[in-house]
Amino acid sequence: MIVPMAVRPSELLRDATPAVLTAVLVLIEMTPLGIPGLPPVAPSLTMIGVFHWAAFRPEIMPAWLAFLIGVLHDLASGAPLGLTGLVFILLQGVCASQRRWFLTTSFPIAWLLFALIAFGAGLVGWLLTCIYTLQLLDLVPMLMRAVITIAVYPPLSWLLGRVEQRLWAFG
């Protein structure tokens, strides 16, 4: 693809795009869709975003950015401040440490890894919420949410992959 110099985005802009996109996912996740029964188990689009960039482009999704996006999620959703932040830092840490897996892996394996991480993140979130509220909470909605998030992963990850290809095609 031939791109004139004038419209070639700077690297800074390119590196910032995934962060902005993930922040937009937070807002989309918050938007009421009016689908009966969905809100408590709505897919965690933000988690897919953080995972995608942390796994495939770890250099542009550092831990502090994952943390900030988590804090934004907490601010937007009314959850205790720092809760999602902490979950996303841990998620980023796991992805970054397993980088060599993601670099060579095929899509089904990446999906499987995401499934494991989504369940893990759900469990950590559940545990933290239990400690925070000092109550034993029902695990079922968390599991449902994880399953729905895993189901939404392929199309969203494909979309993010396309964006990634476009962005790095310039660079």
Place this chain on the structure above:
Amino acid sequence: MAPRQSRVMRYAVPIRVLLHRFAYLLLVLMAFMLLMLGKAEVALIERARTVAMDALAPVLNVIRQPVDAVQDMVRGVNDILYLRSENARLRDENARLLAWREAASRYERENARLRNLLHVTGEPVTTFVSASVVGESASTFFRTMLLNAGARDGVEKGQAAVAAEGLAGRVMEVGQRSARVLLVTDLNSRIPVMLEQTRTRAILAGDNTDMPRLEYLPSSAQLSPGDRIITSGHGGGVPAGIPVGVVASITDGIVRVQPFVPFDRVEVVSIARHGFARLPGPSGIPLSVQ
């Protein structure tokens, strides 16, 4: 084309190598600290929340527009498909409501006459401000709604958020132009209610399921599935007489209530201001009469 390393990254790499581990741990600690500060209800954290809420509400309002447009379209098609049956249903309902209006205006006159006889002092008037729901909680463990009305519209903490069907929740956070409502199904929600028939008081306690529990019911309380629950107005904030739900099940002494409000489809709520009075519906018919 050879991959170019970003300038930012080139400077950041040596620093990162040194600080990476330490910074990671520091971030984890920071998250824990934020959680603890939030738990301790530090004013600064609450302030940060309301500022963020005010900033997010208008953005969410814009994002909602295309979703609304699609919903309107689906609704439009549905309306046309069910025009005949809907018309018949509305005729029936209209006939029923006319009878109710007669009854209501008769009671209203009688009530006014009796009040006059007893020299009852006037109850404070509840006024309402309408607000759109611009955001959902997007969390499994916290059930809230974000509204696009706030302090500048007269919304205050603790006020009741009422949907067309009944009580949705109470205002928990107020920004300048946005507010967050804690739904009655949330873990932290406690609403003073009573059984409409017997006036027996209880507390409606959310537990993150779709059906909150009735707590602190006197052991002598008589109730059965299908009984209506309304707000009692005790403790102030929430006006008395707002419909909440019906008793859904009584198992092992745990009474569960099915709320009237379909929380996943609420688009507009009214916030009851300065409310201790009974909630008036249009033309003075209490909303609890259905």
